[in-house]
Amino acid sequence: MTESDSGSMRASDADREAIAQRLRAGLDEGRLSIVEYDERLRQAYASTTFSQLEPLVADLPEPVPAKPSAETVKRERDKRKVVKEWRDWASVTFILVAIWGVTSIASGGPLFFWPMFPMGIWAAVNLASMISGGGGHKKCKESDSDH
Structure with missing residues (x-):
């Protein structure tokens, strides 16, 4: 599968939840307003393909895994x-x-x-x-x- 084909691939519930978690992190960090968060979250749960999900977090940094204590x-x-x-x-x-x-x-x-x-x-x-x-x-x- 080519990279251009991956955007048309259907997203799973787990994919949508991962995007929702990134959006929550963006809200918690102050990168998104509550209005923008709510709008993007609705779009995330309504998305059916990766091409619809990717733009929702394109302007947010990748999450950094937490260091163990x-x-x-x-x-x-x-x-x-x-x-x-x-x-x-x-x-x-x-x-x-x-x-x-x-x-x-x-x-x-x-x-x-x-x-x-x-x-x-x-x-x-x-x-x-x-x-x-x-x-x-x-x-x-x-x-x-x-x-």
Whole structure:
């Protein structure tokens, strides 16, 4: 489809709603008067093609996506860290159990399940880190002379 054909393509309800949101942002930013906003909004909901929608926002800037807050970024980083820790734990657990299985088969019977020690200790550390908020790397703010 050529670019000239895209204007004659029929617009969906979602397309009209996206234009309405851009118009609302223009009103909120003071770029449109209430009368102009109302007129354009009516035209947006009455539009059937992209060629009817595009002129309604042609003089408005593209919306800028909102930046996530510092707290949201930190929460996502902490979440990725926890997922990575448990993924690493599962990978090593798989390897340890495989080694235990192979040695048990080679010896002709099940051996003592020694992988439970590293698995259990690592899982306990992961759980403690999750419960405590995963601080681990926080630095003491007091000066060394106060200790």
